[in-house]
Amino acid sequence: MSSQTQPPIEKKTIRLEINHRAVTCPEGATILRAAELNGIYIPSLCSHKDLSPFGGCRLCMVEVEGMRGYPLACSTPAAEGQKVLTETAALRDMRREIMELILSEHPSSCLLCSEKEECSGVLQTIRKSGVTTGCRYCPNDGQCELQALVEKLGITDIHYPIYYRGYEAEHDDPFFDRDYNICILCGRCVRMCQEVRGTAVLAFTSRGPKTQIGPAFGRSHIEAGCEFCGACLDVCPTGALADKTSKWDGPPDGSAVSTCPFCALGCQVELFHKDGRLSKARAHLDPEINDGQLCVRGRFCMPETTHHHQRARKPMIKHGAYFREVSWPEALDAVAARLKNVRPGEFLMAVSPDLTNEGLYAARKFVTESLGSPGLDSTARWALPGGADVWSRLLSLPISIKGLASAEAVLAVGLDSRFSFSVAGVEIRRALKEGAKLVTIDSRESNLARYTDHWLRPRPGGEGETLLALAEKMAGAPPESKGTREESASGLTTRDLDEAARVLGSGKSLAVLVGPAVFGRDKGGAAARALLMLAGRENTIFLPLYQGANTRGALELGILDQSAGGMRLEDVLEGRAKPKVIYLVGETPFLERPDCDYLIAQDIYLPPFEVDAFLPAASFAEAGGTLTNVEGRVQEIVQIECLPDGAIAGFVRPDWFIFSQLSSRVSQRGFVYESWRDVLRDISGHVQGFPAVPDRRPRRMTWKTDFRDVKASPESASGGDLVLLLEPGGFRHRGIDLSFVVEGLTELKLEEGFRLHPSDLAALGLEPGETLTLSWNGTEASAPVRADADLPPGAAAAWRPSAYGGLLHRRSLLPLFRQPDDVLSVRVASRKGKKSRKT
Amino acid sequence: MNFEEFEELKTHFSGEAADLIPVLQKIQGAQGYLSPESIRRVSRWLRISENEIYGVATFFAQFRFQKPGRHVIKVCLGTACHVRGGEQILDVLKRRLNIEPGAVTADGLYQLERVACLGCCALAPVVSIDGKIYGQTSVLKIQELLDGGLHHDQP
């Protein structure tokens, strides 16, 4: 830990000789690294610059004067005055020998086939199956480290008997396939999963010729806790691990560094394109945020999200009974004609917090200036309970993602980083490896439970209160309420909290993470208050995690203030207000058509209900722009697809462009933008502190209003059979849930029905898949049940999506989503099980 | 191994990752094998993933992951027994019990093992059943034993 706080010690330079050439390298480098730094090539397979040396393949053998045998360059440190030879005849022979041995267990027709040169001519065929048309059985063909090495070593023949392992390829898990017949057991994936990710799903099992790679007891990756981050794929030198959606795309045409559009961390990704279309995304080695790591969404979900066959790519207008495709001018004219006639007070636009800054700003400008209406709202407001008051304060705290890794103590509240915010999870585990302590506050057994030093498990929904009690303890402040807050509200004892405070220590640097579920349930604002209280502590950084990729952008661009004057989404949902015209921009907070005369939707998919006009928006791949991440970095999304209008690309347009086109049609005060860069410039002229070009420096918010303390929490839910937790969740992107378009997410089966602790299921006499009906306040909802051992007994959980696009199968839960609370006390109304239960 | 026994076991160790192997040995000693449940417990306690533990444990031949069979049949394949037909005996048992050496039959009755030398080469080929040595066996004799003798002492 101390290395983080002390100034970096000047590394000494070492002088040595490689192949009779005098070279230098920093102290601590291996011979392999020293050679690399000086442009000298030493063959290697198992070593990887991000992983610890393994010494498995032995290809990197070298001769060092004065050392016996053939030391491995990848694990021998370079030393002053060393004399290294990398290309002697003996070494060359041994390397060839080793390579041949590796290849004797590796299908090698892609490497050694005598027809290799002529092969490309016969690769193409229009037949679907059953014929050999050139050996394209390895997805890595043409981009393979092994291939490259074989070529370098000039191997054309194998003198050992060929052995085929005959394992069955593993296709059952989502997102990537595994074929361990091609694996060369270099162990890179294992080290990646264990050392860097800290998930340790992969391990070497057995030994000798039976050595294999995989989870315990031959379990599937889903069962073994895999995060489907794809980090193992990215280091695999062979085609053993391959991305399901892009494995047969072949070598990509090019790539560009962009920003992940799926959450507020704003990871940097490298997008590859092939034939003008997005082919796959990989982590970018960006030292400021994700450092080569991603989560399942960033790594695997992008191509399907933008290429799914249900993607709506043409403007459509309802004419009488028909909903038909029209040209852009026709669509814009029709929409503008309707908007011109609407009174400002009868209009409501809802914009998604996943839109780019440019889209959000143009939307606001369109509504306020062109239409002169106060009717602008966003589910961003739901993601930030407490609103602009609270959140401009919270976002003015020192926020850091990368800072997590160097914290000496970490406090994680209501965070499960398996599939969301995984990158934060990786950073936490990095800190733990350096000796940091972890305290978690969670009523569920999250994926961090395995690493925690002290787990505070409050009653369901009590995370915010517990955090506040702990913050009071750590700040030495007197408890706000009389009696002990901790015992009344969270079900935890003072001793628990004392212990947690002790583990976190007083002098240590601390990182505090709060997950989105906590804010959602925290109607009393306890979590927010706790964070502000901890802000007084020295050496403390924060990471408040909320839903939506650009929610912070929406806050800064004034979308949240806006909703104070006009109608709100809740009013429409609960039938208190009936706007004449509703305009949904990437938002689908309804499962059914809201009550209005004219409904416009502008999105990348059609909403699950009838609309009067549909304007196809460009996806993250088709339009450039910027997103503001949780730290305030304004990061660019690169337009990776630039295909002309037509059958493939359709007729999609960026959101800001559509608004600018509409604006000149509805009023004199139209605005014209040529590109998103114009919009960003415009923003920076109007919004204080906003950069005029993408700027990756973090910014702390300045808050304008005085922080009004949120009212104390209402009665906690109690008195029913079960406590039902509605978890903010799913994989929202704009108006859809990603599990609707990304097959692999569906296979993770995160969204189905009610989840209950196995013991509660047993007590109710229910089997997984049977139906449970829960009631509260005279309303009921029913859904199938599923066992979830991570929940505390006595709690049920369902997941509350923030976008309903594609979630038609969740209609049975609709009554639940209509009510605002996230923690409910519910009764068991009926169940389709065997035994009955007396209550 | 139940909760109390496990808690008791914990008191003998400091809870460091380095304790892994001795802990696994203790558990195997107590319950005869390493169950998924016990590996999960060790994982939570030592904070090593179940997969890593499994990886380490499978590296050592001494660890088993299945409940031992009620009858353990060890077929010797040491030099002497091999020369005198141990391989055929193993082959027949494999087919008859429908398992590979190291595994247990689905009904939990038989466990088949191959061993290197049982130290009584003069009696080759040798098979040991539940610790009892059967010398100068043959494919036929073993079959008879299985047909008759073993089932009788079932509870």
Ligand code: SF4
């Ligand atoms: S996808 Fe990630 S978590 Fe899963 S095995 Fe690979 S590295 Fe490990």
Ligand code: SF4
């Ligand atoms: S799967 Fe790939 S990375 Fe993992 S050991 Fe095999 S070849 Fe190496």
Ligand code: SF4
């Ligand atoms: S953690 Fe967030 S920003 Fe990073 S890859 Fe995942 S969704 Fe994208």
Ligand code: FES
């Ligand atoms: S690279 Fe050094 S042993 Fe594999």
Ligand code: FES
């Ligand atoms: S070889 Fe079988 S007992 Fe010695």
